[in-house]
Amino acid sequence: xxxxxxxxxxxxxxxxxxxxxxxxxxxxxxxxxxxxxxxxxxxxxxxxxxxxxxxxxxxxxxxxxxxxxxxxxxxxxxxxxxxxxxxxxxxxxxxxxxxxxxxxxxxxxxxxxxxxxxxxxxxxxxxxxxxxxxxxxxxxxxxxxxxxxxxxxxxxxxxxxxxxxxxxxxxxxxxxxxxxxxxxxxxxxxxxxxxxxxxxxxxxxxxxxxxxxxxxxxxxxxxxxxxxxxxx
Amino acid sequence: xxxxxxxxxxxxxxxxxxxxxxxxxxxxxxxxxxxxxxxxxxxxxxxxxxxxxxxxxxxxxxxxxxxxxxxxxxxxxxxxxxxxxxxxxxxxxxxxxxxxxxxxxxxxxxxxxxxxxxxxxxxxxxxxxxxxxxxxxxxxxxxxxxxxxxxxxxxxxxxxxx
Numbered sequence: 001x002x003x004x005x006x007x008x009x010x011x012x013x014x015x016x017x018x019x020x021x022x023x024x025x026x027x028x029x030x031x032x033x034x035x036x037x038x039x040x041x042x043x044x045x046x047x048x049x050x051x052x053x054x055x056x057x058x059x060x061x062x063x064x065x066x067x068x069x070x071x072x073x074x075x076x077x078x079x080x081x082x083x084x085x086x087x088x089x090x091x092x093x094x095x096x097x098x099x100x101x102x103x104x105x106x107x108x109x110x111x112x113x114x115x116x117x118x119x120x121x122x123x124x125x126x127x128x129x130x131x132x133x134x135x136x137x138x139x140x141x142x143x144x145x146x147x148x149x150x151x152x153x154x155x156x157x158x159x160x161x162x163x164x165x166x167x168x169x170x171x172x173x174x175x176x177x178x179x180x181x182x183x184x185x186x187x188x189x190x191x192x193x194x195x196x197x198x199x200x201x202x203x204x205x206x207x208x209x210x211x212x213x214x215x216x217x218x219x220x221x222x223x224x225x226x227x228x229x230x231x232x
Numbered sequence: 233x234x235x236x237x238x239x240x241x242x243x244x245x246x247x248x249x250x251x252x253x254x255x256x257x258x259x260x261x262x263x264x265x266x267x268x269x270x271x272x273x274x275x276x277x278x279x280x281x282x283x284x285x286x287x288x289x290x291x292x293x294x295x296x297x298x299x300x301x302x303x304x305x306x307x308x309x310x311x312x313x314x315x316x317x318x319x320x321x322x323x324x325x326x327x328x329x330x331x332x333x334x335x336x337x338x339x340x341x342x343x344x345x346x347x348x349x350x351x352x353x354x355x356x357x358x359x360x361x362x363x364x365x366x367x368x369x370x371x372x373x374x375x376x377x378x379x380x381x382x383x384x385x386x387x388x389x390x391x392x393x394x
Contacts, residue, residue: 040338041338041339041340042339043330043333043338043339044339044340044342044360046323047263047264050323051264069323073323073324076324078323078324081323081324
């Protein structure tokens with residue numbers, strides 16, 4: 001009899017544990033995941049989005065959760081994991097422009113330029129009014145960087161121009177333009193564009209030079225100034 | 233059974249394995265649900281030693297002779313198991329990196345016990361714990377766990393009295 005009670009107690013404890021893990025208010029959990037993401041707590045954003053994702057059965061909600069998971073994983077530099085999440089998202093919704101663009105950016109960072117180009121082309125083609133001009137401009141610069149890596153300067157230059165036309169104050173667009181000019185050997189214009197990119201990034205965030213991207217930009221500015229002085 | 237007799241390695245391995253499994257399961261639960269300060273430590277400490285005592289039916293005297301050492305070994309095995317359980321629940325295995333981020337305040341740990349109390353305590357810690365206060369409460373829980381493990385280990389029986 002006592003063994004029976006022990007077994008029943010154990011089973012009840014396991015059931016309660018499993019129930020409390022999976023019986024969650026997924027909507028609230030996803031909303032909390034979004035606010036954790038905005039607050040910069042990527043660990044909690046990932047954890048809550050994963051919890052919500054397990055509880056969701058609707059495709060559109062799963063897509064939203066996977067996108068948040070991918071973005072948070074990218075912030076943590078867990079790029080391979082972010083790619084897994086985006087692959088799962090695109091297996092549910094293959095035409096999702098946001099996910100295609102994000103995976104394109106990720107593939108560029110991972111050095112898979114041809115895959116990046118395929119995703120960015122498809123994503124930019126499908127990007128409609130629900131994606132802001134600023135975001136679209138950002139992804140044009142991403143595609144421009146891919147063209148630059150593939151040594152296609154005319155296409156890279158074309159994307160930089162489109163990006164600047166879409167969003168004149170986007171530092172990334174001016175940085176791309178600067179890289180294109182540098183590749184073409186026009187150091188003066190490259191320096192001007194780089195200075196503009198640096199100024200805009202400081203305007204956007206006063207502490208931007210403390211971030212890895214900001215440090216790369218300021219190093220590039222110093223490098224171009226030196227190069228310009230030597231070329232004079 | 234004298235104190236100098238060799239401790240059976242297979243038996244110790246079983247006890248350590250038990251502690252590792254306990255740690256693994258609770259580490260996994262700690263990631264997905266949250267940390268129940270004090271209750272987790274006490275429950276884990278008592279349950280783990282209870283299971284070890286059940287397994288060590290034939291080696292009770294060994295446990296008596298090395299109770300403090302065994303408590304330390306089980307405690308650290310539990311901690312290792314917990315790190316692995318937590319790490320495998322994460323999207324990328326990174327339990328030590330996570331500890332650093334909680335300590336720096338870059339992230340927080342959901343504290344299930346405080347969450348469920350409601351009221352002012354809930355509002356104060358609704359975002360979870362991080363930094364020094366998190367460390368203090370975690371150590372508090374671990375000290376309780378170690379204490380309960382130690383007191384629930386088998387004691388020397390006074391044969392003269394009987």
